[in-house]
Amino acid sequence: MFKPFLSSAQQWLHSVLPCQFCGLERGRHASLCQDCWNHLPWFKQSVQRQEIEVQVACHYAYPIDRVIQQFKYEQQLHFQILLTGLLKQLDYRQIQAIVPMPISTQRLAERGYNQSVILAQRLSQQLNIPVWQPIQRQHQHSQKGLSRLERLDSIEQQFKIAPTNTLRYRRVLMLDDVVTTGSSLKALQQALNELGCRKIEATCIAAAQV
Structure with a gap:
């Protein structure tokens, strides 16, 4: 309550x-x-990334790009009201749970919070569905200097099913702040498939140009 x-x-x-x-x-x-x-740089459409259809509220352009950066890296948590408001403009159907994009324990220690979890918690109140975090993310190495295939393989190896996870949902919504290549969403989708998820949708606040 x-x-x-x-x-x-x-x-x-x-x-x-x-x-x-x-x-x-x-x-x-x-x-x-x-x-x-x-x-605002509204988009309110879907983009295709790694064969995933991603619902997007805005273009990754000013001022939303700056807001996301401040929220993500500068502890400007008051922007969660605005960013969740953007996500609420999209359409979500027959979803049982929201899966925020996981970050490694190293990144969590650096920032003090996972921005996707904060947004997922607020959106879950609006949709009246739970936040589900069945996937852990291992140490996130720099992707600089790697080829596209090497980058994809590196990201896929970062996502592991949490050993303590016992819950199961079949229709879930992956949530992240910005989508660029979609590599992280693809790796998360594959991990969720291993858990038996059959309908996996994706949404992001903004889409950056590839």
């Missing part, structure tokens, strides 16, 4: 505070005023 109440209170607070971008009007849409909301 407490988390949904807290989330509702945060949304109400942002609706009466000035817009996070311009500061001129009230933040009517996920902490933004109507004008700033309208001028």
Whole structure:
């Protein structure tokens, strides 16, 4: 009961505070005023990456690219209201659980949080479905200097089924912040297939040019 109440209170607070971008009007849409909301680099379509259809809210362009970077690397967690608001603009059907993109324990220690988990938790409240984290990610090595095939193989080896996982869902939604080549989503999809998932969809806040 407490988390949904807290989330509702945060949304109400942002609706009466000035817009996070311009500061001129009230933040009517996920902490933004109507004008700033309208001028976001909207996409609201699907892109194909690694034979996966990925629902995307925006182009990876200003100001969303900067917002994602600040949220991800600079602990600007107040942007979760806006970023979740973008994800809510997409259509999700017959999904039993949300699977946030896992990060390694090393990355988790560096950042202090997994940005995809934060977004998944907020979206799960909206969709009334659980967040499921059955996959662990091993140490993430630099991909510089690797060929495309070497990069794909390296990423695939990073994803392992969590030994303590006992839950099973067949229809799941993979969630990440930005999709570029789709290599991470492909590796996560393959790991979920091993767990018996049969309908695996994907969504991201933004799509970067390949």
